Amino acid sequence: MQLAFVLFKYFPHGGLQRNFRRITELALERGHRIDVFTLAWEGWAPQHPNLKLHVLRVPGWRNHTRYRQFARRVQAKVQTRQPDRVVGFNKLPGLDVYYNADPCFIERAQARSRLYRLSGRYRVHAELERAVFRADAHNRILLLSEAEKPLFQRWYGTPDDRFHPMPPYVSADRFADADSPRRGRALRRELGLAGDTRMLLMVGSDFRRKGVDRSIRALAALPDELRVKTYLYVLGKGRVAPLMRLSRRLGVNDQVHFMQGRDDVANFLFAADLLLHPAYQENTGTAIVEAIAAGLPALVTANCGYAFHVERAGCGEVIPSPFEQAAMDSALARMLRAANPEHWRAAARDYAMRTELGTRAEHALRVIEGPRHGEEATG
The missing domain is CATH 3.40.50.2000 (Glycogen Phosphorylase B;)
Structure with a gap:
């Protein structure tokens, strides 16, 4: 399969980044071809003929502004390359599979001031989250924390069958x-x-x-x-x-x-x-x-x-x-x-x-390699 993996930043030692690396390495072992799109890359220099790293330069001083621009650039790249699956490790529109490493943003934002909920940062992050979890989206969600599922469903009405619980990953x-x-x-x-x-x-x-x-x-x-x-x-x-x-x-x-x-x-x-x-x-x-x-x-x-x-x-x-x-x-x-x-x-x-510890990458790839959400019904 031709896969597109998307994440904002890669750096050594981050929990999400370690999981991203393990899933990427396992996908390469299975013969998949991967384009990685990111804003910043630090450390690990993978040398593999089936992996291409694309560090996209986007304008903006603030992270949320750059994330919105990055989302648009990635969508344009995806339309050109037409991969079999688009896998996001951050909340972005146009994903086939989302690796849910972050808690429900809009739920946490309710504890912040009304002024914060009028800010540009709030609007961008809420917009990106809604693109993934809205009820009519056609993606699968790799769920790392069962406690977050009812929060996403309360705000977005995300159907049960789009969530796929993942075991912990321990190297x-x-x-x-x-x-x-x-x-x-x-x-x-x-x-x-x-x-x-x-x-x-x-x-x-x-x-x-x-x-x-x-x-x-x-x-x-x-x-x-x-x-x-x-x-x-x-x-x-x-x-x-x-x-x-x-x-x-x-x-x-x-x-x-x-x-x-x-x-x-x-x-x-x-x-x-x-x-x-x-x-x-x-x-x-x-x-x-x-x-x-x-x-x-x-x-x-x-x-x-x-x-x-x-x-x-x-x-x-x-x-x-x-x-x-x-x-x-x-x-x-x-x-x-x-x-x-x-x-x-x-x-x-x-x-x-x-207890099952250490098999998250295998579980994730089963979902990534499987049919897109809704394809089972249409055959």
Whole structure:
């Protein structure tokens, strides 16, 4: 098949980007030809005769303006090339399949001011979302979070048969094995962490949305005897300066480390004592299921799409909604004081063994390779 894959930006270490790469690589393995259309590309330089990368230059200073122009350029390219399927990893018109990595925009916007809902940014994002989810559209939706489905249906009336639930994706290197403890100990030595030091970990880009500030506040609120031997490591891309200012103000700046994007995330998962994922907004939360695969206990907020995996596995705690900082502070202290944290690790490993993790690309390609929505009825 001739496929067109479309996404706004590709960069290493982003959750959506890692999933995009895995689906792309699997599609190439199956012999498909792919045109990738994007606004920006960083990192991975695929060398494959069946893949062509198109970085489109569009005018505009603001992202939402550029996204609208990009959508128009892609539609023109698609009309010329006539691919068998157009697959979008962001919300865009004219898609055959949409990989739904983002939550319902218009639902979240209701919590913002009326002035925001009159802005150009709101209008563009609402327009792009409606193009995908409107009731009379003819696309299939790869649904990453079941919790978002009723929200989209409330606003757009999207029929049930267009949604295709996807399992989580966890890359093979994240799964704990016999060598994982050694790799974890080696990284701790590299970081200079003593045996009784507690290592907290956050993984993911967009630090504000992931709730890094909440983790810093919870670290600072620990009782003295816990706080002095607890360190937070943050992996990913985001604005560091305001968070370092917060750390200094709270007196924990020497205990908060921003490592940026890393290729050895698995070693951090094996080395850490606890994953923190107190997101303000999170459609799924790939880091949560990666932690489970690695046998790492987790403390997460209930609004994360994958928070239910922590509850089902019994491998940590879920902070209820609406979020209260005091609840996280107490939960963090409680988990760090746990008499037998190994039972969380064992529960996580057991859950990873009996739960389908790591097959999202295969599921996605089955939908992409299948008939377009509505073709079954017409034959």
